[in-house]
Each structure stands twice: as C-alpha cells, then as structure tokens.
Amino acid sequence: LAQYDGIAWTGCSLTVFEDDPRVHTQIEFCREAFRAGVPSFGSCWAAQIAVVAAGGLCAPNPRGREMGIARKIALTPEGRAHPLYEGKSGVFDAFISHVDEITHLPPGAVLLASNDFTRVQSVSVTYQGGVFWGLQYHPEYDLHEMARLTWCRIDKLMSLGFFKTREDAEAHVDLLETLHQDPSRYDIAWKLGIDSDILNEEVRRTEVRNWINRLVIPTRRK
Structure with missing residues (x-):
C-alpha cells in the first residue's frame, strides 16, 4: 500500500457493526492503510470504517435516515482551524444518505463538524502513523x-x-x-x-481538493 499516494473510499450499503466477513475485510484493510501511512479520505461508510478501525464505535442513528441534503453542518473550532476546511464556510449544506452514525470517537480522532441530526458529520482520525479524513456527507455527489x-x-x-x-x-x-x-x-x-x-461544484468539493493539496501532496513529498 505504501506505493500509493492516497486512498479514496466510497460509501457502502453494508453495516459496519455487523458480524460480516465483508466488513471485517474492509476494517482490516483500513488498518493496513493506517500502518502504511497512506493518506485516506472518504464519505459516509468510509468515515465509519476509519473510526471503527481505530477503535471507535458506530450504531444506528436513533433519528433514522438522514437523506437528501444535510442541513446546517457546522464546523467545530477544530474544524474551522483544520486544513480540510480551508476556504469552506463555517456552516453549510451537503448531500447525504445514511442510517448509521459514529457514536464514539477513538483516541487520535478529532471531531470537525456536526449538525442537529448527526453529531459526527466530519472527523480526522490519526492511528498507527496514518491519517484519515472522513465525512458522513457526500461532497462527491451532484x-x-x-x-x-x-x-x-x-x-x-x-x-x-x-x-x-x-x-x-x-x-x-x-x-x-x-x-x-x-x-x-x-x-x-x-x-x-x-x-x-x-450548486457550486468548487464549493461542494472543497474537502476533496483540500485533501489532495493539504494532505496527499505534502505526504508524498516527505
């Protein structure tokens, strides 16, 4: 894995806390990516996998499905200072579709954004030498x-x-x-x-661009 500059994860219809060999495989792959020091990024399932791989927990959101557009996602103080959100408004809307949520962050994780529906809308996870920037929402959607x-x-x-x-x-x-x-x-x-x-693609995909410019490229240059 160390030969890769970065790993981008997608969403998934699986459930991260179920006893399923397909889930176990992805959790272990995420741990290997952490150990290899390859910068990772992803949305929805990806954020949940990163948190669980590092020792955190997920569960069904008691409010049910958050669907369509996540409203009023607000950056935490840590999020406002984080390179993932350079150039992003402090409060914004984003595409979303999920039922499960992150409930407990592991050591080395920093909460970057929340809204009223889902407490963990964005998280940075540092674990075993690797870094994963994960979003519950989907900046890659249109x-x-x-x-x-x-x-x-x-x-x-x-x-x-x-x-x-x-x-x-x-x-x-x-x-x-x-x-x-x-x-x-x-x-x-x-x-x-x-x-x-x-509607503005440059605004909507700020996080993807910042991951490449502020984490992938600097890590590759080391």
Whole structure:
C-alpha cells in the first residue's frame, strides 16, 4: 500500500457493526492503510470504517435516515482551524444518505463538524502513523447522482415517510434532474432550499481538493 499516494473510499450499503466477513475485510484493510501511512479520505461508510478501525464505535442513528441534503453542518473550532476546511464556510449544506452514525470517537480522532441530526458529520482520525479524513456527507455527489439514488430507493423512502406517494417522489427526482441540467433555475433551487453549497461544484468539493493539496501532496513529498 505504501506505493500509493492516497486512498479514496466510497460509501457502502453494508453495516459496519455487523458480524460480516465483508466488513471485517474492509476494517482490516483500513488498518493496513493506517500502518502504511497512506493518506485516506472518504464519505459516509468510509468515515465509519476509519473510526471503527481505530477503535471507535458506530450504531444506528436513533433519528433514522438522514437523506437528501444535510442541513446546517457546522464546523467545530477544530474544524474551522483544520486544513480540510480551508476556504469552506463555517456552516453549510451537503448531500447525504445514511442510517448509521459514529457514536464514539477513538483516541487520535478529532471531531470537525456536526449538525442537529448527526453529531459526527466530519472527523480526522490519526492511528498507527496514518491519517484519515472522513465525512458522513457526500461532497462527491451532484444533483444527478442524488436524483438516481432517490429513484432507486423510492419504495424505501416512501415507507419511511419521505414521500406520501410515488408521484411525489418522481416529481422530486424530476426537479433534481432539471436543476442539475440548468442550475440557473432559481425557482427550483428556491423550492428545494438549495444554494451555492450544493450548486457550486468548487464549493461542494472543497474537502476533496483540500485533501489532495493539504494532505496527499505534502505526504508524498516527505
């Protein structure tokens, strides 16, 4: 693993605290990445894997699923001073889709951001010589990807009360797709409560860019 400049993790439909060999394999791989000193980054499942690999805990969020857009994510004092958030607003919205959450941080972890729904929205984990910057939300998503994810989960989301009817869900998906194709549609952005945190790619992907510029490249140069 040491030959790699960085490791980027994606989300996953597995549950990190279940006794599942697929989960065990990923936890051990994360530990190997820590030991190799390769800078890691990822969203959702990735943050949970990093925390568990370093000795922390996750559990189902008692509030249920956080879906669509995480509102009012606020940086902690540590987050405002952290290179991951260089150039980012102190409070912002972001794409999200999760049921489980980080409940206990391990030694070497620093809470960087929270909101009212999920206490750990962002964390930096230092463990056995490696560093992992993990986000519960998804800076890599765009409106099209969120539309497709919503479409695939319409039945589930209806059962959870996000939509009253399939027609409501399909109309919501159509709005997301239309706004993705034409971000100038202020009427749709207003209706969905979406601003530059979501619509501006440079703003939305600040964390990914900072991981590369402030952690991957400096680590490679050592």
